[in-house]
Amino acid sequence: MGSECRAKRVLSNVKPMDKRHSYHMTPEEFRAAGNAAVEWVARYLEDVESYPVLSQVEPGDIRSSLPAHPPKTGEPFEAMLHDLDEIIMPGITHWQSPNFFGYFNANSSAPSILGELISAGLGSQGMLWATSPAATELETHVMDWLVELLGLPDLFLSTGSGGGVIQDTASSSTLVAILAARERATGFTTNDTGDLGHLTAYTSGHAHSSVEKAIRIAGIGAANLRLVDVDEEYAMQPEHLERLILEDIAAGKTPAVVVATIGTTSSTAIDPVRRVGEIARRHGVWFHVDAALAGSAAVLPEMRWLNDGAELADSYIVNPHKWLFTNMDFSALFVADRAPLIKTLSILPEYLRNQATDSGAVIDYRDWQIGLGRRFRALKLWFVLRHYGVEGLQHHVGEHLRLARLLTGWVQDNPDFELAAPVTVNLVCFRHVGGDEVNQRIVDTVNASGKAFFTHTKLDGRLTLRMAIGQTYTEERHVRRAWDLIVDAAL
Numbered sequence: 234m235g236s237e238c239r240a241k242r243v244l245s246n247v248k249p250m251d252k253r254h255s256y257h258m259t260p261e262e263f264r265a266a267g268n269a270a271v272e273w274v275a276r277y278l279e280d281v282e283s284y285p286v287l288s289q290v291e292p293g294d295i296r297s298s299l300p301a302h303p304p305k306t307g308e309p310f311e312a313m314l315h316d317l318d319e320i321i322m323p324g325i326t327h328w329q330s331p332n333f334f335g336y337f338n339a340n341s342s343a344p345s346i347l348g349e350l351i352s353a354g355l356g357s358q359g360m361l362w363a364t365s366p367a368a369t370e371l372e373t374h375v376m377d378w379l380v381e382l383l384g385l386p387d388l389f390l391s392t393g394s395g396g397g398v399i400q401d402t403a404s405s406s407t408l409v410a411i412l413a414a415r416e417r418a419t420g421f422t423t424n425d426t427g428d429l430g431h432l433t434a435y436t437s438g439h440a441h442s443s444v445e446k447a448i449r450i451a452g453i454g455a456a457n458l459r460l461v462d463v464d465e466e467y468a469m470q471p472e473h474l475e476r477l478i479l480e481d482i483a484a485g486k487t488p489a490v491v492v493a494t495i496g497t498t499s500s501t502a503i504d505p506v507r508r509v510g511e512i513a514r515r516h517g518v519w520f521h522v523d524a525a526l527a528g529s530a531a532v533l534p535e536m537r538w539l540n541d542g543a544e545l546a547d548s549y550i551v552n553p554h555k556w557l558f559t560n561m562d563f564s565a566l567f568v569a570d571r572a573p574l575i576k577t578l579s580i581l582p583e584y585l586r587n588q589a590t591d592s593g594a595v596i597d598y599r600d601w602q603i604g605l606g607r608r609f610r611a612l613k614l615w616f617v618l619r620h621y622g623v624e625g626l627q628h629h630v631g632e633h634l635r636l637a638r639l640l641t642g643w644v645q646d647n648p649d650f651e652l653a654a655p656v657t658v659n660l661v662c663f664r665h666v667g668g669d670e671v672n673q674r675i676v677d678t679v680n681a682s683g684k685a686f687f688t689h690t691k692l693d694g695r696l697t698l699r700m701a702i703g704q705t706y707t708e709e710r711h712v713r714r715a716w717d718l719i720v721d722a723a724l
């Protein structure tokens with residue numbers, strides 16, 4: 234059967250909708266449900282401190298409480314809110330609790346939530362400038378604001394050769410940077426030929442796993458990722474990096490990318506960005522800097538030392554969705570030269586052709602990311618920046634840094650505990666001197682209490698407790714209580 238004929242048969246089975254009936258929410262229903270939803274979120278944030286931080290459910294508990302089949306007929310919004318409270322909430326770990334100190338902070342704020350809501354309301358798809366000019370232009374603008382806010386090099390401004398783009402995660406940001414690095418290293422041929430040559434990549438053993446993941450996805454291969462030694466503070470040793478690069482060149486390989494971290498995930502170690510960048514430059518290697526968490530500290534002028542040498546970077550990431558009060562997802566990727574990135578990722582099918590793109594006068598952010606479609610995420614950061622102002626952001630990030638220093642002092646003053654790594658920003662790594670078993674008991678006891686939540690890592694093979702202080706609503710009393718719980722759990 235021809236496709237036209239098949240289409241006719243299918244369409245003839247579709248009944249026209251009764252004009253008087255629609256299943257959509259009416260504007261009045263939406264307004265009432267919307268007010269209830271905002272009220273629900275406001276109440277949640279007011280009460281969040283009282284929830285056990287770590288969800289206590291067992292695997293499968295949530296699914297077994299849900300109906301096996303989708304509802305045959307529609308249900309009132311109140312029923313959804315009811316089940317949200319009864320079924321979903323027990324399975325939530327409360328990242329927005331001021332007692333959350335685990336992993337890394339992923340903070341949020343009221344203006345960000347409202348930006349997210351309005352972005353969903355607009356439902357625009359900003360793949361091209363032409364598909365929503367404001368989404369593109371606001372994104373370009375807030376990314377330039379971010380350069381100024383964090384004191385980043387002017388190279389990253391859209392007004393020069395570089396620019397910023399919002400990605401969903403740091404992992405995606407690193408992936409697209411590594412793809413651009415790969416293409417530059419092979420003279421922009423791999424995309425066409427599939428031939429990678431013998432590329433190599435370099436990062437420290439303390440870099441985030443997203444680096445190795447990107448190296449794998451980019452086809453460079455984990456076997457060609459060299460792990461550079463770290464010093465006693467877990468920061469990359471530049472001499473070792475250069476030795477590895479020279480050995481690879483001598484062996485006929487092509488070093489493609491070096492990734493340095495400002496604030497490693499385990500211990501917020503700061504790689505020596507300037508020295509690493511100089512080495513990368515000397516050998517013509519793409520230099521990518523991952524400042525996903527710690528980069529936000531640079532809102533404070535006294536923390537700008539973190540970014541010393543960032544002007545040597547080809548690409549740089551910082552996640553406002555970690556520590557800039559902008560809820561998931563929002564990772565900011567900056568490039569010093571946008572041309573290699575666009576050359577790597579751009580592909581223009583006929584159905585996306587339009588006058589604005591052809592004129593070359595606009596940015597089409599689809600050419601800066603893996604996916605085609607993109608949400609209007611710039612609204613969130615725009616609202617956050619306008620609500621807090623530079624002053625407000627400096628105040629709150631500065632307060633987190635103060636609390637981290639305070640906790641550091643308590644650890645140092647207690648003979649049963651020791652610091653396990655330098656405290657560079659808002660993460661305090663420490664351990665009980667009694668050894669791994671005692672430290673594991675502390676983590677398990679405190680987390681099971683529901684009153685605070687923190688996680689562990691291993692440094693030099695020893696179990697290490699980590700407290701990341703960066704949740705929007707964390708105050709001194711929360712840090713004090715968490716510390717008291719830790720001390721008690723060790724007894």
Ligand SMILES: Cc1ncc(COP(=O)(O)O)c(C=O)c1O
Nearest residue numbers: 337402403404441496498525526
């Ligand atoms: C230094 C660093 N880079 C990358 C990531 C990954 O972030 P995302 O979840 O945005 O991919 C993290 C998250 O912990 C991180 O700490």
